[in-house]
Amino acid sequence: MAEDHEVVVFGVWGSAYSRRVETALKLKGVPYKYIEEDLSKKSPSLLKYNPIHKKIPVLVHNGKPIVESLVILEYIDETWQGGYPLLMPKDPYQRALARFWTKFIDDKCVPAILNAFRGEEQEREKAGEELAELLKLLEKELEEKRFFGGENIGMVDIAANVIGFSLGAFEEASGVKLMTREKFPKLCNWRDEFMSNSAAIKENIGPSREKFISFLRNYLRNK
């Protein structure tokens, strides 16, 4: 049984939230069993481990479930130390900033991306402009850093996979380019670095990119 594994991840292939959990585990070198969920027919295990939200991703560690991708990331960071630099900074102020930006990405950027590509046609342009304002803030936050986490991929970088991966896939599927190199040179460099950084990222994001774009293309066409 899958549950016999020490670490199990319940996810969905196209979910950026699932990918965050896998990215963190891979960076940390933690072996795990991945279980693909069918959200139209949720498994008894998913309902057992996440009875409140009934959502992926779920990390099950020694039989104990943890849910919500950002909560899972902090759990992974606190549980498996060593091997890879900590995903969270050590300084309390820097930790607060990391939590601020991950929340900013989830509460502000994710809805803006969805509205800009999946919203009603007449609202998409405005949503795109709003997204551009948010991206400007991330562009500024990057400053001269290689990653949001500094020299290494950290918590904010992993959360920003919705910018580093999903946004680009939406752009490619729709033919609408919002994060141009001209307007967002630092974010674009960051994306290149992030996407090509390590086997943990490449193996985790790379292979499903074409499948995801094809899925989105079909989805946007039939909307």
Place this chain on the structure above:
Amino acid sequence: MAEDHEVVVFGVWGSAYSRRVETALKLKGVPYKYIEEDLSKKSPSLLKYNPIHKKIPVLVHNGKPIVESLVILEYIDETWQGGYPLLMPKDPYQRALARFWTKFIDDKCVPAILNAFRGEEQEREKAGEELAELLKLLEKELEEKRFFGGENIGMVDIAANVIGFSLGAFEEASGVKLMTREKFPKLCNWRDEFMSNSAAIKENIGPSREKFISFLRNYLRNK
């Protein structure tokens, strides 16, 4: 100047989020300067310290701003250790659970409370039923514990001030009782313990209760 103080809190008297920050500082015994904001005319300081969200509460520590009440609470816990037990548990799994429940309170319970009392009249009953389902989950989580944090008020208790304080004020102002002792005996006991627990809580929540109820009564009447 207020900014000369080591610790400054920008808040609004009726905001449960502001009260969270003050509760944590008081429990920890951290002296601070409180600045009441007028949200209809935000101060240059607020806009300077929280240029992205332009919201209260903001904690400014040695000139550095921290925003988002849950982020501030973790910052306070990590920065001022000793004096009062840690607000967050030490065990990574228990920490993940605490983060899960604080997020549950903000993402699920807060909108449900607002909808149940401030929503369109025909939607309030349904919202009240949804809120009752959420309260059942909190009732179950409390089990036989005195506080969500165990023997002491912790992170989840402070976040649950929206249940411990705000919900009761809405109930009293509207005359609609949702969290009855019959249905939620543990949550009601917890609320009594929480509200009367220590000077940190009482001084911080007590004095403005009547003012808040009066404000809500007026607000609901003129809605």
